[in-house]
Amino acid sequence: MKLRNLFTKLVAATAVATLIAAGLTGCASTNGNQNGVAQSFRTVDEIKESGKIIIGVFSDKAPFGYVDENGKYQGYDVYFAERIAKDLGVDVEYVSTDPASRVEYAATGKVDIILANFTVTEERAQQVDFALPYMKVKLGIVSPDSALITDVEQLKGKQLIVVKGTTAETYFEKNYPEITLQKYDEYADAYNALLDGRGDAFSTDNTEVLAWAIKNPGFTVGIDALGNADTIAPAVQKGNTTLLNWLNEEIENLGKENFFHADYEATLAEVYGDAANPDNLVVEGGKVE
Amino acid sequence: MQGSGIEVLFLGRNFLRLLEGLWVTLRISLIAVLLSVPLGILFGMFMTIKNPITKAISRVYLECIRIMPQLVLLFIAYFGVTRAFGWNLSADISAVIVFTLWGTAEMGDLVRGALISIPKHQYDSAYALGMNKIQAFGYVVVPQTMRRLIPLTINLTTRMIKTTSLVVLIGITEVLKVGKQIIDANRFDYPTAALWVYGAIFLLYFLACWPISMLAKRLEKQWR
Numbered sequence: 091m092k093l094r095n096l097f098t099k100l101v102a103a104t105a106v107a108t109l110i111a112a113g114l115t116g117c118a119s120t121n122g123n124q125n126g127v128a129q130s131f132r133t134v135d136e137i138k139e140s141g142k143i144i145i146g147v148f149s150d151k152a153p154f155g156y157v158d159e160n161g162k163y164q165g166y167d168v169y170f171a172e173r174i175a176k177d178l179g180v181d182v183e184y185v186s187t188d189p190a191s192r193v194e195y196a197a198t199g200k201v202d203i204i205l206a207n208f209t210v211t212e213e214r215a216q217q218v219d220f221a222l223p224y225m226k227v228k229l230g231i232v233s234p235d236s237a238l239i240t241d242v243e244q245l246k247g248k249q250l251i252v253v254k255g256t257t258a259e260t261y262f263e264k265n266y267p268e269i270t271l272q273k274y275d276e277y278a279d280a281y282n283a284l285l286d287g288r289g290d291a292f293s294t295d296n297t298e299v300l301a302w303a304i305k306n307p308g309f310t311v312g313i314d315a316l317g318n319a320d321t322i323a324p325a326v327q328k329g330n331t332t333l334l335n336w337l338n339e340e341i342e343n344l345g346k347e348n349f350f351h352a353d354y355e356a357t358l359a360e361v362y363g364d365a366a367n368p369d370n371l372v373v374e375g376g377k378v379e
Numbered sequence: 380m381q382g383s384g385i386e387v388l389f390l391g392r393n394f395l396r397l398l399e400g401l402w403v404t405l406r407i408s409l410i411a412v413l414l415s416v417p418l419g420i421l422f423g424m425f426m427t428i429k430n431p432i433t434k435a436i437s438r439v440y441l442e443c444i445r446i447m448p449q450l451v452l453l454f455i456a457y458f459g460v461t462r463a464f465g466w467n468l469s470a471d472i473s474a475v476i477v478f479t480l481w482g483t484a485e486m487g488d489l490v491r492g493a494l495i496s497i498p499k500h501q502y503d504s505a506y507a508l509g510m511n512k513i514q515a516f517g518y519v520v521v522p523q524t525m526r527r528l529i530p531l532t533i534n535l536t537t538r539m540i541k542t543t544s545l546v547v548l549i550g551i552t553e554v555l556k557v558g559k560q561i562i563d564a565n566r567f568d569y570p571t572a573a574l575w576v577y578g579a580i581f582l583l584y585f586l587a588c589w590p591i592s593m594l595a596k597r598l599e600k601q602w603r
Binding site: 130150156157158159162185187191195200 | 391393462549556559563570
């Protein structure tokens with residue numbers, strides 16, 4: 091009987107499905123402390139014992155973290171991650187993160203360390219613990235060679251392009267209220283506005299404009315270090331002091347051998363060429379002057 | 380040096396990586412579909428029970444899942460559960476759970492719709508032939524419902540395959556993310572790569588979804 095078969099199959103399929111679902115949820119392991127706050131981080135000893143460290147990096151933000159054509163992770167952050175794994179004597183497993191999920195990854199201890207161009211801010215510091223910085227970002231201003239802006243004073247009475255929600259927007263609103271801002275939602279729109287002359291200059295993180303100016307002849311970054319330096323640092327789950335202390339020590343020691351300048355040479359130099367001064371981007375030994 | 384964008388697809392392991400990404404997409408969505416179709420059919424039947432309590436339960440479940448964006452559900456299953464209970468679900472399992480919950484809700488509503496679309500005289504005729512409730516359901520109502528459900532289920536399946544692209548946000552590298560990685564890694568040397576990579580992804584999605592539509596067509600003919 092065809093119909094009966096169908097019905098029996100349906101019931102059987104449901105039973106199997108339920109079993110699988112039950113099996114899947116059963117895989118969950120409980121690992122919480124007495125306060126009721128879930129702490130799932132691994133100490134340095136636990137990482138060494140497991141023989142593997144899990145590091146969250148970007149996989150599509152060249153030249154900081156990206157995947158090459160052979161499926162291997164590369165970039166400034168990855169170069170540092172490889173060194174961390176080597177000094178711990180363990181293998182490294184990369185987890186691909188996105189800007190929106192970086193905080194969660196570190197806060198829940200799903201990764202041991204986040205090394206994804208993670209700018210230190212007060213809000214984030216309430217959720218994760220930041221180690222010493224290994225890079226710094228200031229604002230940069232890119233403008234056409236024909237009317238190059240080399241001093242902020244030149245911007246008075248001109249149109250400055252910014253992207254909404256960036257540090258550039260807040261910086262100019264606060265410090266130079268007399269400069270007219272043209273605001274865009276996306277980077278692509280902002281660059282187009284600069285290309286077709288709707289605005290006189292564009293300001294955002296210096297790393298971003300420097301890389302862009304090299305690809306776009308006729309445009310130069312006239313100001314490459316403006317405002318207060320935002321620092322970029324590794325982050326771990328809150329309370330993971332052993333790993334945090336280990337990282338801080340590691341960064342201090344690496345400073346002695348100028349490790350991050352070597353990292354810059356290996357990963358960023360080809361992108362920025364002569365347009366950037368490594369001392370404006372790299373932080374050695376965790377010390378920002 | 381700037382080259383033609385199409386070369387990017389065949390650099391190193393790039394094309395293989397796209398295929399691996401497609402497999403990740405298909406694996407998650409097909410497991411979720413296989414779980415949510417039978418569960419959804421049961422849920423749909425549950426929804427047609429005329430009882431205020433079961434009605435309220437199914438209503439709450441359906442609305443909760445339908446109103447919340449899948450992205451939020453993914454974050455809750457992956458990060459929220461770890462935060463609240465310390466259960467460390469892997470990304471794959473979180474994705475399967477979320478898409479199964481979602482699929483069950485959607486499928487359940489489709490089944491409910493199909494069930495109540497069977498005219499009352501079909502039940503009456505079955506009872507007139509001396510069938511009891513279960514027999515009427517199994518021999519008369521379910522077979523007719525099945526045929527009505529095929530196109531809707533296929534729709535849901537292909538929608539699920541496409542929606543799984545959200546899983547990148549919990550760290551699963553599926554086909555779209557691989558594409559973005561390839562575009563980004565080559566943005567200095569091959570600025571036009573985006574067009575070719577997205578074109579290839581379009582083709583891969585099509586190749587994944589097309590056989591499913593063909594299968595549905597065959598089933599529809601067979602169960603006529």
